[in-house]
Amino acid sequence: MPDAKQNTTAEKTFTFTNDQTGEKWTFPVVEGTLGPDTVDIRTFYEDTNMFTLDPSFTSTASCKSRITFIDGDKGILLHRGYNIKELAEKSNFMEVAYLLLYGDLPNREQYEDFRKNITYHTMVHEQLQFFFRGFRRDAHPMAIMCGVVGALASFYHDSLDISDPRQREISAHRLIAKLPTLAAMAYKYSVGQPFVYPRNDLTFAENFLHMCFAVPAEPYKVSPILADAMDKILILHADHEQNASTSTVRLAGSSQANPFACIAAGIASLWGPAHGGANQAVLEMLEEIGSKDRVPEFIQGVKDKKYRLMGFGHRVYKNFDPRATVMKESCDKVLAELGVADPLLEIAMELEKIALSDPYFVERKLYPNVDFYSGIILKAMGFPVSMFTVLFAVSRTVGWVSQWKEMMEEPSNRIGRPRQLYCGAKDRDYTPVEKR
Ligand code: CMC
DSSP states (O other): OOOOOTTOOOSSEEEEEOTTTOOEEEEEEEOOSSSOOEEOOTTHHHHHSOOOOOTTOSSOOOSOOSSEEEETTTTEEEETTEEHHHHHHHOOHHHHHHHHHHSSOOOHHHHHHHHHHHHHTOSOOGGGHHHHHTSOTTSOHHHHHHHHHHHGGGTOGGGOOTTOHHHHHHHHHHHHHHHHHHHHHHHHHHHTOOOOOOOTTSOHHHHHHHHHHOBTTBOOOOOHHHHHHHHHHHHHHSOOSSOHHHHHHHHHHHTTOOHHHHHHHHHHHHTSTTTTTHHHHHHHHHHHHOSGGGHHHHHHHHHTTSSOOTTBOOSSOSSOOHHHHHHHHHHHHHHHHHTOOOHHHHHHHHHHHHHHHSHHHHHTTOOBOHHHHHHHHHHHHTOOGGGHHHHHHHHHHHHHHHHHHHHHHOTTOOOOOOOOOOOSOOOOOOOOGGGO
C-alpha cells in the first residue's frame, strides 16, 4: 500500500474539501483485486487534524487481506479465489483449512503432510481435563471454551514466540487440531460422560463426531451421512472475512498477544447472538414459536420491533447468503436420509416463505443466513442447542488462525488503536462528597 500523502503521486486519488474553509486534502485510492476501491486515509488525522467516524465499520477496511472475498450484493463468497459452493461440493475441511492457511490447494503430498501435522496435535495435555472439573456441569460450553482455549497458552510455552514463523505455524496447527477435542470434552462434561480421546485414523469430521458421541461401553460407528454433513458445516463456517470475531482476533493479535489468547478472544466475540450465537438463538426462536400457525403473529412482533428474526439478515449480504443455500440443501438431505421429520423445519420453512415475500423484509434486504438452517441439522445429529456455537468456533478457528498468521506476516503490522469522538463532560472541578 503506498503511503498516503497530502500531495500524493498515486494514480487514483480522492479529495476531501472542508466546506467552511475551502481547504482540500488529497489521498491515494488503493485498488484491490476485487471489490470496491479504498481511500487510504492513514494520514488523515495528521493532515487534517480530524478523525473519521465509523463506529460499526460500515465503510472501513481494517486491513489488506488475500484470504476471503465477499460480494454482498451478488451473494458471492470466495476463499483464496475458490467459490464456497464448489469447495463445499468438491473439497473437504482439511483441504479448505490448508487453502485458507497457506493460500493454495495442497497437492497430494502437501495434503498428507498437513493432515499428519494436524492429527499429531489432536490430543490435549492430560492436565487440561482438570480445568473442566472446575466448571459447573450446566455451564454454557462457550463459557468453558473461552476459558480452556485461553488456558492452552499455559501448556505450550514452546510455541509462544510470535516472532518465529515456525512457532506461529505450530501454534496454528495446535489450535486447529485441539479445538474439536476441547469442544467434545465440553459436551461430554455437560452430559456426565467420560472424555473420549481423539482417533487419528478418522477424518477431522468423523473424529469430532466420534469424540462427541462414542462411549467406552460399546463400539461407535460414525455415520457417513453425518460425517459428510459435519464436514460441510465445517467448510461453510471456516472463514468470513473481517467479521466481529475475526476483527477481535486481529486486534488482540496486533498487541502481540499469544495466539491462544487471541483465539479465546475470538471465541468470546463469536458467542453473541448477533454473530455465531445466532444458530442457538434460531432454534430457541423456532421452539418458542411452537407451531406453524403462530408464525404470522411472530412476524408481526418482528415488524413491531419486539424481537428480531434470528438467522435472517447480514451486514454484508444484501441478496442472499451463499452459505445458507448450501446449508439448506445439506439440511434437506440429512433430514431425508435420517428419516427425521422435525416440526421445527416446518416452522422454519413457513418463516422463510413469509419473510422472503413480505415487503418489510424485502425492503430491508433481509435473507436467511447460514445460521438459519445449521441448527436444524445439528439438532438432527443429536447436538444440544448450547453446542451449536461451539461447532461454529471449531470451524472458524481455521479462519481466525489464517487471518492472524497473515497479519503477523505483514511487515507494516502495528498495534490497532481506534480513536473516538469524545462527547463527555468538559473540564469539571472536583466537589468534595459533603457538597454533592
Ligand atoms: N430481523 C428483523 N429485522 C432486522 C433483522 C432481523 N434479523 N436484521 C436487521 N433487521 C432490520 C433492523 O431492525 C433495521 O431496520 P430499520 O431500518 O427499520 O431500523 C434494518 O434491518 C438494518 O438492521 P441493522 O441492525 O442496522 O443491520 P446490521 O447490518 O447492523 O446487522 C445483523 C446485521 C446480522 C446483526 C442483523 O441482521 C441481525 O441481528 N440478524 C439476526 C442475528 C443473526 O442471524 N446473526 C447471524 C449473522 S450470519 C452468521 C455470522 O456471521 O455470525
